Amino acid sequence: xxxxxxxxxxxxxxxxxxxxxxxxxxxxxxxxxxxxxxxxxxxxxxxxxxxxxxxxxxxxxxxxxxxxxxxxxxxxxxxxxxxxxxxxxxxxxxxxxxxxxxxxxxxxxxxxxxxxxxxxxxxxxxxxxxxxxxxxxxxxxxxxxxxxxxxxxxxxxxxxxxxxxxxxxxxxxxxxxxxxxxxxxxxxxxxxxxxxxxxxxxxxx
Amino acid sequence: xxxxxxxxxxxxxxxxxxxxxxxxxxxxxxxxxxxxxxxxxxxxxxxxxxxxxxxxxxxxxxxxxxxxxxxxxxxxxxxxxxxxxxxxxxxxxxxxxxxxxxxxxxxxxxxxxxxxxxxxxxxxxxxxxxxxxxxxxxxxxxxxxxxxxxxxxxxxxxxxxxxxxxxxxxxxxxxxxxxxxxxxxxxxxxxxxxxxxxxxxxxxx
DNA sequence: GTCTATACAATGATAGAC
DNA sequence: GTCTATCATTGTATAGAC
Numbered sequence: 001x002x003x004x005x006x007x008x009x010x011x012x013x014x015x016x017x018x019x020x021x022x023x024x025x026x027x028x029x030x031x032x033x034x035x036x037x038x039x040x041x042x043x044x045x046x047x048x049x050x051x052x053x054x055x056x057x058x059x060x061x062x063x064x065x066x067x068x069x070x071x072x073x074x075x076x077x078x079x080x081x082x083x084x085x086x087x088x089x090x091x092x093x094x095x096x097x098x099x100x101x102x103x104x105x106x107x108x109x110x111x112x113x114x115x116x117x118x119x120x121x122x123x124x125x126x127x128x129x130x131x132x133x134x135x136x137x138x139x140x141x142x143x144x145x146x147x148x149x150x151x152x153x154x155x156x157x158x159x160x161x162x163x164x165x166x167x168x169x170x171x172x173x174x175x176x177x178x179x180x181x182x183x184x185x186x187x188x189x190x191x192x193x194x195x196x197x198x199x200x201x202x203x204x205x
Numbered sequence: 206x207x208x209x210x211x212x213x214x215x216x217x218x219x220x221x222x223x224x225x226x227x228x229x230x231x232x233x234x235x236x237x238x239x240x241x242x243x244x245x246x247x248x249x250x251x252x253x254x255x256x257x258x259x260x261x262x263x264x265x266x267x268x269x270x271x272x273x274x275x276x277x278x279x280x281x282x283x284x285x286x287x288x289x290x291x292x293x294x295x296x297x298x299x300x301x302x303x304x305x306x307x308x309x310x311x312x313x314x315x316x317x318x319x320x321x322x323x324x325x326x327x328x329x330x331x332x333x334x335x336x337x338x339x340x341x342x343x344x345x346x347x348x349x350x351x352x353x354x355x356x357x358x359x360x361x362x363x364x365x366x367x368x369x370x371x372x373x374x375x376x377x378x379x380x381x382x383x384x385x386x387x388x389x390x391x392x393x394x395x396x397x398x399x400x401x402x403x404x405x406x407x408x409x410x
Numbered sequence: 411g412t413c414t415a416t417a418c419a420a421t422g423a424t425a426g427a428c
Numbered sequence: 429g430t431c432t433a434t435c436a437t438t439g440t441a442t443a444g445a446c
Contacts, residue, residue: 025322027322028323029324031236032322032324036421036422047423047424052429055422111321112316115313115320116318117230117233119237156390157397160370163373164369164372164373165365167369167373171372177332188359189369192358192362196406201400201401239439240439241438241439250412252414253411253412261441
């Protein structure tokens, strides 16, 4: 039963290569990581990497896709669930932040490539995934206004304010030196923002 | 008068090298940029770079310091000015955003190195500059509360919410695909946030 | 200060044996 | 599937002439 599942088995050469690539791309960046370092970390030789993936670009794309598919799955799952819009907004933030917490290191690579220079890395479509999250937040805010949980206001402004605070919480975890900022703190900040939305801060003219 | 000012003259070899390095570090990243590309872009040969700067790291540090010194200067200037705390907070955001607008490309490099893997680039002290901005915002919020412009609240929460929205505005400019987000939009969002602070959203218990 | 020419290690990738 | 051995190219950096 060596082919029981579609993905890699625990200690297989392929999965060891992926783990090594993640570790090195994350700690050094794409361009600064060499194929030699990856295969040494994985305890194999170069041709093994070129056999399983076709190139350095190939293993990079494999790593990125594996990490991002989870995010899309969370959004879809959460949007299919019930509850009040405000409660669902909080749950979505919780689940996304929990995923982020388990992959803080990968997230450093996402940020570097998404906001920064491409580093010579092949194109990866962040935007379609990012858009899923933005659309979900906007829709929940819209439903919250319709349900009377939030006061009417410019939907774009509310969306970006909410995501701005959420994003800030992630970035504070990303950089060192902010160890005291935990789950409770970011949750409290998001509740403050939603309190503001409920009281009609978004309805400024 | 070839040595009239302390910095580089307009078309000097040194300044041409700096401009070329900025352009390439910004568009490709530090690790993915080669010394050969820099000198070709500047129209000189390799030894010229090694003569003026000592290494690839040397010209990188020169580039980073030049850009960041401006940010510290803005914070210090704005903090020395008068006006109500809320008005000063708005002015600080304006001035920092204006600097950011003139250097969107450099900002991409800052984000990549600050939040992402080091790319093999030498250490650069972002945090002391970043801390200046954070401290300024926190102090203005504190003064605003003392003056009765803002309702009392958790100062850390207010600071990060404000900076989160400010930061989101910058990041939306950083990535393509959000062309419609201009000065007026981000200013309106920050005013909404300060409205919330004024009405006491931060005083949740 | 700027050039030509080059040293020399490391890079991504492959051929061919097993 | 995995190895040894090696390719051509590019990388940072320098010696030495002008």
